[in-house]
Amino acid sequence: MQHIIDRFISYVTVDTESDASSDTTPSTAKQWDLANQLVDELKAIGLTEVTIDENAYIMATLASNVDHDVPVIGFISHFDTTPDFTGANVKPQIIPNYDGGDIVLNKELNIILSPNYFSDLLQYKGQTLITTDGTTLLGADDKAGITEIVTAMEFLVKNPQIKHGKIRIGFTPDEEIGRGAHKFDVEKFGAECAYTMDGSQIGELEYENFNAAGAKITFKGKSVHPGYAKGKMINSMLIANKFISKLPKEEVPERTRGYEGFFHVHHIKGEIEETVLELIIRDHDKRKFEKRKELLHKITKKINKKFAKQFGEDIVTTEIKDQYYNMKEKVEPVIHIVDIAEQAMKELGIKPLIKPIRGGTDGCQLSYKGLPCPNIFAGGHNFHGKYEYVPVESMQKAVEVIVKIAEITATKK
Numbered sequence: 001m002q003h004i005i006d007r008f009i010s011y012v013t014v015d016t017e018s019d020a021s022s023d024t025t026p027s028t029a030k031q032w033d034l035a036n037q038l039v040d041e042l043k044a045i046g047l048t049e050v051t052i053d054e055n056a057y058i059m060a061t062l063a064s065n066v067d068h069d070v071p072v073i074g075f076i077s078h079f080d081t082t083p084d085f086t087g088a089n090v091k092p093q094i095i096p097n098y099d100g101g102d103i104v105l106n107k108e109l110n111i112i113l114s115p116n117y118f119s120d121l122l123q124y125k126g127q128t129l130i131t132t133d134g135t136t137l138l139g140a141d142d143k144a145g146i147t148e149i150v151t152a153m154e155f156l157v158k159n160p161q162i163k164h165g166k167i168r169i170g171f172t173p174d175e176e177i178g179r180g181a182h183k184f185d186v187e188k189f190g191a192e193c194a195y196t197m198d199g200s201q202i203g204e205l206e207y208e209n210f211n212a213a214g215a216k217i218t219f220k221g222k223s224v225h226p227g228y229a230k231g232k233m234i235n236s237m238l239i240a241n242k243f244i245s246k247l248p249k250e251e252v253p254e255r256t257r258g259y260e261g262f263f264h265v266h267h268i269k270g271e272i273e274e275t276v277l278e279l280i281i282r283d284h285d286k287r288k289f290e291k292r293k294e295l296l297h298k299i300t301k302k303i304n305k306k307f308a309k310q311f312g313e314d315i316v317t318t319e320i321k322d323q324y325y326n327m328k329e330k331v332e333p334v335i336h337i338v339d340i341a342e343q344a345m346k347e348l349g350i351k352p353l354i355k356p357i358r359g360g361t362d363g364c365q366l367s368y369k370g371l372p373c374p375n376i377f378a379g380g381h382n383f384h385g386k387y388e389y390v391p392v393e394s395m396q397k398a399v400e401v402i403v404k405i406a407e408i409t410a411t412k413k
Contacts, residue, residue, distance in 0.1 A: 001128065001392055001393075001396065003151070004147060004151055004392060004395050004396060004399070005094065005128075005130065005392055007147050007150065007151060008092075008130065008140075008143060008144065008147040008390075008395065009092050009130075010037075011034060011037075011079070011139070011143040011146060011147060012090050012092060012138060012139035012140070012143050013090050013091075013092070014030075014033050014034040014037065015030050015033075015081075015087050015088045015089070015090070016028070016030060016031045016033070016034050016079050016080045016081050016087065016139075016173075017030070017080065017081050017082070017083055017086070017087040017088070018031065018080040018081070018082070018083055018173065018174045018175075018176050018177045019083055019177070020083060020177040020178075025055040025056070025173065025174060025179065025182070025183055026055065026056045026080065026173035026174055027080075027173070027174050027177060027179070028080075031056055031079065031080055031173045031174075032056055034079050035052060035056040035058060035079060035171070035173070036052070038058055038079065038146070038150075038171055039052050039058060041150060042058070042060045042150070042153075042169075045150065045153060045154040045157055046154075046157040047060040047061060047062055047153060047157070047169070048060070048061045048062075048063060049061040053183075053185075055173070055183045056173045057170065057171070057172055057173070057183060057184060057185070058169075058170065058171040058172075059168060059169070059170050059188065059189060060153075060168070060169050061166065061167070061168055061169075062153050062156060062157065062164070062166070062167040062169070063166060064164065064165045064166040064410075065160055065163060065164060066163050066164070066165060066410050070164070070165025070166065070409060070410045071165060071192045071193070071409060072165060072166045072167070072168060072190060072191045072192055073165065073166075073167055073168070073191055073192065073193055073194060073195070073337075073405070073406065073409055074167065074168040074169060074170060074189060074191035074193070074194030074195070074371070075149045075152070075167070075168075075169050075170075075194060075195055075196075075197060075402055076149075076169070076170040076171070076172065076194050076195070076196045076197070076362060076363070076366070076373065077142045077143075077145030077146045077148075077149055077171055077172075077196065077197050077198060077378070078142045078145075078171065078172045078173065078174075078175030078176070078180050078198070078362060079142070079143065079146055079171050079172070079173065080173050080174050080175060080176050080177075080180075081137060081139045081141065081143075081176060082137065082141070082176040082383070082384045083176065083177065084137075084176075084384045084385070085136070085137045085384055085385050085386065086135075086136050086137070087136060087137055087139055088136065089135075089136060090132065090136045090137070090138065090139055091132070091133040091135075091136070092130050092131070092132070092133075092138065093105070093130070093131045093132070093133055094128065094129075094130055095128065095129040095130070095131060096128045097126060097127075097128070098121070098124055098125055098126065098127055098128070098129050099125065100115060100121070100122055100125040101115070102114045102115070102116075103121075103129070103131060103389075105131055105132060105133055105134035105386065105387075106133055106134030106135060109134055109135070111134030111135075111386060113131060113387050113389065118381070118382060118387060120201065120381055121381075121389075123201070124391040124393070124394075127391045127392065127393045128391065128392040128393065129389050129390070129391055129392070130389060130390050130391075130392060131388070131389040132386050132387070132388055132389070134386050135386065136386065137383075137384060137385055137386065137388050138380070138388035138389065138390065139388075140378065140379065140380030140383065140388055140389075140390040141176075141198070141378070141380055141383040141384065141388070142175070142197070142198045142378060144197075144378040144379050144380050144390050144395055144398070145196070145197035145198050145378040145398075146171060146197075147395060148197050148378060148379075148395055148398040148399050148402060149169050149171075149197055149402065151395075151399045152399045152402035152403050152406075153167070153169060155399065155403060156403060156406065162403065162406075162407055163407065163410045163411065164406035164407060164409070164410045165406070165409060165410045167406055168189055168190060168191045168194070170184065170189055170194070172184060172362055175198075175361070175362050178323060178324075178360075180362040180365070181362045181365035181366045181369065182365070184362070184366060184369070186366065186369045186370050186371045189371065191371060193334060193337045193371065193372045193373065194363070194366065194371055194372075194373045195337075195341065195363075195373065195374055195375070195376050195402075195405065196361050196362055196363040196366075196373055196374075196375045196376070197375075197376050197377075197378045197398060197402070198361050198362070198363070198375055198376075198378055199357075199375050199376055199377040199378055200377060200378070200379075200380060200381060200383070201353070201377060201379070201381060201394070202350060202377050202379055202391075202394040202397055202398075203345060203350050203351050203352055203353040203377060204353045204355070204375070204376065204377035205338065205341050205342060205345065205352050205353065205354050205374065205375070205376055205377070206354070206355060206356065206357045206361075206374060206375040206376075207327060207328060207331040207332075207335075207338050207354075207374040207375070208284060208326060208327065208328040208356040208357065209284070209324075209326055209327055209328075209356065209357040209359065209360050209361065209363075209364045209375075210261070210282040210283060210284055210324075210326065210356075210357070210358065210359060210360060211282070211283055211284065211285075211286055211289040211322075211324070211325050211326050212280065212281065212282055212322070212323040212324050212325075212360055213280070213281040213289070213292075213293060213320050213321060213322045213323055214278070214279075214280050214281070214320070214321050214323055215278070215279050215280070215281060215293075215296055215318060215319065215320045215321075216276065216277075216278050216318075216319045217240070217243065217276070217277040217278075217279070217296070217300070217316065217317070217318045217319075218274065218275075218276050218277075218316070218317045218318075219236040219237075219239045219240045219243070219270070219274065219275040219276075219277070219315065219316055220234075220236055220273065220274060220311065220315050220316075221233075221234040221235055221236030221237075221239065221272050221273045221274065221275070221315075222234040222272075222273065222311070223272040223273050233272070234272075234307065234310065234311060234315070235272050236270055236271070236272060236273060236274055236275040236315075237270040237271070237272065237275045239275070239303060239307075239315065239316065240268060240270060240275040240277050242303070243277065243299055243300075243303065243316070244265060244277070246299045246302075247263045247265075247295075247299075248263070251263055252264060257358070258355075258356065258358075259284045259285070259356055261281075261282050261283030261284065261285070261288055261289065261292065262282055262283075263279055263280075263281060263292065264279055264280045264282070265277065265278075265279045266278060266279060266280060280323075281293060281296075281320070282358075284326055284328075284356055286325075286326065286329075293320050296318055296320060297318060297320075300316045300317075300318040303315065303316050304316055323360070324360045324364050324365050324368075325364065325368060326364070327363060327364040327367035327368070327372075327373065327374075330367035330368060330372050331367060331372045331373075331374055333372075334372050337372060337374060338354075338374050340405055340408050340409060341374060341376060341401070341405055342354070343408060344401050344404035344405045344408055345401060347404060347408075348397065348400050348401060348404055350397055350401070353377075357375060361373075361375050363375050376398070376401060377394070377398060377401075378390075378394075378395070378398055379391060379394030379395045379397075379398055380394075
């Protein structure tokens with residue numbers, strides 16, 4: 001257990017926060033610090049073909065130890081952390097034999113991780129938890145996944161009696177800003193399928209995710225003296241508000257779950273003459289996803305028609321860009337790779353939790369690039385904030401799942 005703890009802490013204490021406003025890859029220079037550390041470590045544990053390219057994508061190989069043909073499989077995680085909350089100066093706290101009560105993350109700031117609010121904590125009573133100190137995120141998303149992959153590869157190197165085919169591993173930058181798979185060289189990786197170790201609680205196994213798009217909607221207006229504005233002023237902020245009011249009120253993140261899709265207004269900035277609204281569109285169902293995009297265009301057209309005479313041109317412009325698609329379409333034709341992961345969990349006494357991802361992973365983009373890529377739990381909870389934690393036992397189980405998948409793949413006919 002201590003070996004996993006030490007490895008994990010050595011990763012999370014390196015700041016790798018990504019930056020969506022940057023146009024470089026990786027988006028922040030500090031991601032190179034952990035990337036280079038990982039390259040050295042992969043070589044040290046005995047992997048071969050260890051490479052890092054100009055964009056900090058890392059790949060390595062564990063050679064096959066069987067004399068028959070075995071599909072090449074891969075395991076992938078990302079080393080950046082979200083820009084939603086600071087990842088600088090992470091100070092992990094170790095909570096051995098968790099007693100099921102409140103955990104004081106920061107006494108001075110009165111920050112408490114409580115099972116009264118985060119009920120999942122009670123699943124891990126008696127286990128060892130790693131938490132934040134209440135001032136940063138932890139970085140289990142996805143340094144837990146990296147810890148598990150490296151530890152599993154090290155275990156297989158040291159235990160050659162466990163038979164496996166060729167295994168490829170990959171570590172990526174910038175997943176948290178949606179670019180983790182953009183420059184991933186699938187051909188160079190050379191695997192028939194892969195698994196991202198990027199899920200949350202123990203048992204999660206996912207091969208469905210949202211179809212996703214982003215929309216930028218610009219509203220124009222006319223500014224005149226408010227005392228003499230009757231029939232002349234057009235307030236773009238009020239038009240934006242009217243637009244939002246036309247969206248289905250119940251179809252927002254805070255009121256949906258499971259397979260239910262949503263519209264999410266996440267940014268608005270405006271003044272009288274121009275307001276810019278940004279929102280995201282999410283739905284598992286491709287037909288419903290397309291209808292959501294159509295609705296935005298219909299609302300736009302209706303408002304433009306209403307103001308056509310007064311404004312003289314389109315007062316609203318809507319730009320929609322697809323971001324990623326549901327990997328189910330690409331994974332179902334090779335559903336046996338999900339079956340193998342499910343079998344591995346069951347053989348290890350883990351109850352598989354097969355459910356849709358209410359988001360996306362590198363795996364969904366990689367699946368559309370020709371590398372079918374379901375997602376497996378990495379063990380963390382409460383990602384992207386100060387209440388993030390990970391049970392060490394969950395990381396240990398994830399290591400065992402990786403090893404078991406490799407073993408089953410080598411023996412399955």
